Amino acid sequence: MSDTQSHYTSPTFAGPKAGQPGRSFADIPPVKWARANLFNSWLNTALTLLLIYFIVKYAIDLVSWGLINAVWEVPGNDTRACRDIRGIGACWALINEKFRFIMFATYPYEEHWRPALVIVIFLALYVVSAMRRFWNRKLIAIWLLGLVAIGVLMWGGVFGLRYVGQERWGGLPITLILSTFGIAIAFPLSILLALGRRSDMPAIRVMCVTYIELIRGVPLVSLLFMASVMFPLFLPEGVTVDKLLRAQVAIIMFAAAYLAEVVRGGLQAIPKGQYEAADALGLSYWQKTVFIILPQALRLVIPPLVNTFIGLFKDTSLVLIIGIFDLLNAAKTSVNEPAWRGFGVEAYIFVAIFYFVFCFGMSKYSQDLEVELSRHRKR
Amino acid sequence: MVVPQPVKSVSPHPMIEMRHVHKWFGEFHVLRDINLTVNQGQKVVVCGPSGSGKSTMIRCINRLEEHQDGQIFVDGIELTNDVKNIEAIRREVGMVFQQFNLFPHLTVLENLTLAPIWVRKVPKKEAEETAMYFLERVHIPEQAHKYPGQLSGGQQQRVAIARSLCMRPKIMLFDEPTSALDPEMIKEVLDVMIELAQDGMTMIVVTHEMGFARTVADSIVFMDRGEIVESAPPQEFFAHPKTDRARLFLSQILGH
Numbered sequence: 001m002s003d004t005q006s007h008y009t010s011p012t013f014a015g016p017k018a019g020q021p022g023r024s025f026a027d028i029p030p031v032k033w034a035r036a037n038l039f040n041s042w043l044n045t046a047l048t049l050l051l052i053y054f055i056v057k058y059a060i061d062l063v064s065w066g067l068i069n070a071v072w073e074v075p076g077n078d079t080r081a082c083r084d085i086r087g088i089g090a091c092w093a094l095i096n097e098k099f100r101f102i103m104f105a106t107y108p109y110e111e112h113w114r115p116a117l118v119i120v121i122f123l124a125l126y127v128v129s130a131m132r133r134f135w136n137r138k139l140i141a142i143w144l145l146g147l148v149a150i151g152v153l154m155w156g157g158v159f160g161l162r163y164v165g166q167e168r169w170g171g172l173p174i175t176l177i178l179s180t181f182g183i184a185i186a187f188p189l190s191i192l193l194a195l196g197r198r199s200d201m202p203a204i205r206v207m208c209v210t211y212i213e214l215i216r217g218v219p220l221v222s223l224l225f226m227a228s229v230m231f232p233l234f235l236p237e238g239v240t241v242d243k244l245l246r247a248q249v250a251i252i253m254f255a256a257a258y259l260a261e262v263v264r265g266g267l268q269a270i271p272k273g274q275y276e277a278a279d280a281l282g283l284s285y286w287q288k289t290v291f292i293i294l295p296q297a298l299r300l301v302i303p304p305l306v307n308t309f310i311g312l313f314k315d316t317s318l319v320l321i322i323g324i325f326d327l328l329n330a331a332k333t334s335v336n337e338p339a340w341r342g343f344g345v346e347a348y349i350f351v352a353i354f355y356f357v358f359c360f361g362m363s364k365y366s367q368d369l370e371v372e373l374s375r376h377r378k379r
Numbered sequence: 380m381v382v383p384q385p386v387k388s389v390s391p392h393p394m395i396e397m398r399h400v401h402k403w404f405g406e407f408h409v410l411r412d413i414n415l416t417v418n419q420g421q422k423v424v425v426c427g428p429s430g431s432g433k434s435t436m437i438r439c440i441n442r443l444e445e446h447q448d449g450q451i452f453v454d455g456i457e458l459t460n461d462v463k464n465i466e467a468i469r470r471e472v473g474m475v476f477q478q479f480n481l482f483p484h485l486t487v488l489e490n491l492t493l494a495p496i497w498v499r500k501v502p503k504k505e506a507e508e509t510a511m512y513f514l515e516r517v518h519i520p521e522q523a524h525k526y527p528g529q530l531s532g533g534q535q536q537r538v539a540i541a542r543s544l545c546m547r548p549k550i551m552l553f554d555e556p557t558s559a560l561d562p563e564m565i566k567e568v569l570d571v572m573i574e575l576a577q578d579g580m581t582m583i584v585v586t587h588e589m590g591f592a593r594t595v596a597d598s599i600v601f602m603d604r605g606e607i608v609e610s611a612p613p614q615e616f617f618a619h620p621k622t623d624r625a626r627l628f629l630s631q632i633l634g635h
């Protein structure tokens with residue numbers, strides 16, 4: 001279709017980029033743009049009208065289902081109103097009713113302020129970590145402090161807080177704990193694995209390669225099963241390691257293997273001359289790695305790194321197969337009650353929004369970071 | 380006393396001494412029985428056809444390449460597999476590369492201060508003062524806060540020279556420092572190198588710039604196929620090359 005637009009594009013732009021339909025509206029008046037791109041032939045006009053019809057139709061359907069016909073409240077758990085409009089209107093009353101369960105699952109109801117505060121602490125940690133002016137030793141201290149606060153709030157048992165066992169934790173805090181510590185621990189581990197895989201020392205290299213290939217070669221689900229079912233069999237009688245911790249370790253091990261290969265990709269992209277210049281200046285291996293190689297290698301692989309982070313964030317929902325109540329499992333369980341059975345769509349849409357917000361946040365931040373860190377390439 | 384000394388006549392203070400050095404890349408014998416002595420303050424220009432082992436030879440001096448046979452002493456320290464010796468030698472030997480190899484993610488000033496701060500343990504402020512001093516010596520103090528990518532090739536190479544000098548080396552190695560430069564930038568780099576030579580720095584320079592060799596070198600070392608074929612003071616080398624190989628090389632490089 002782009003070849004038909006020459007009547008408004010200046011002939012000097014006859015290259016392949018000449019008539020990109022997506023050219024910014026600022027250059028061309030919208031009506032003119034639409035005529036040139038959407039209604040420039042019989043076929044295009046027909047397709048445009050057809051698409052407009054579908055878009056408008058489904059937009060109307062969605063709005064009437066999600067907003068106009070939706071039921072927002074059902075007094076006394078009486079879901080008949082919802083059942084009457086099934087398929088015509090959404091039952092947001094479910095979210096209203098089950099909000100606390102989806103967010104915190106089986107955590108004791110009257111203590112819900114504690115996991116709520118944990119979520120706030122996590123968000124604060126993300127914000128602080130995102131700001132470059134905290135990128136120093138202070139950040140480690142802030143994280144350790146945050147970690148202690150999260151532990152105290154979730155477990156309790158001190159400062160007059162009631163003790164809550166890990167088996168009762170659930171909802172969004174679980175998702176945040178698994179993914180945040182998954183990423184925070186797996187990432188440095190993956191750097192060591194990637195460096196080890198390129199090491200001159202054969203023993204270290206073989207160990208790292210074996211680890212990466214073994215872990216990468218099995219599905220996360222099977223690692224979680226092993227952590228949950230097989231691992232306890234190897235422990236001596238009476239010794240137990242908490243299920244959540246085991247899942248956390250499995251996630252870290254899995255993520256580290258994946259991230260290691262991403263980091264290695266970055267290491268391989270660094271020209272040999274950078275290593276030689278650092279060597280010639282007398283920098284030690286670790287000085288060279290920390291000051292010269294990693295800063296360049298890691299910023300090269302920000303897109304695939306964040307890709308893996310986002311994947312990991314969503315992969316934490318797999319813990320539902322070993323019976324941990326993360327956000328998704330809590331949503332799934334919230335519609336188990338007979339009165340609410342059949343309203344899964346509403347529950348899933350609700351948690352999907354959470355996943356999207358976190359993943360989109362990571363993606364957006366990484367784009368900004370890339371721009372920020374590539375200043376040195378600008379002339 | 381300007382000719383590189385044969386090994387047997389031990390000079391009072393050789394900065395670099397290579398004795399019967401051999402190196403192989405796999406089957407390929409890149410360095411064959413290299414004997415070279417460079418005294419303090421001496422300037423040696425190494426020339427020869429490409430692939431003759433010039434770069435490999437000077438890269439052996441700071442262990443960017445490992446030699447397999449023979450001995451290399453730098454400022455009295457023998458180069459062995461001992462990491463301590465290697466690090467000690469690298470602190471004393473500066474190197475300038477054909478491709479500059481500046482650190483693109485650091486500013487010019489950070490490029491110059493990183494190694495002094497972390498390797499020499501110089502306080503940051505002092506390292507920055509030294510860096511500014513050497514940037515002035517290479518005539519680009521105004522570029523201190525730019526990134527290498529914002530500079531021209533000639534400026535980058537001068538920064539690279541300054542970066543080496545900030546470590547206060549006793550010896551400077553130059554590995555074809557002007558080969559990657561546009562012709563109009565070669566002079567600005569050579570001028571800096573000439574000034575450095577006049578200050579009495581011990582230098583080994585691999586280059587095809589015969590004008591520079593004539594002006595600066597105390598001796599010319601001509602290499603071919605991994606061997607040192609000839610070494611002589613420049614006047615002698617250019618006027619009366621002793622070997623056919625050197626004559627051929629000179630006719631190719633000078634006679635147009």
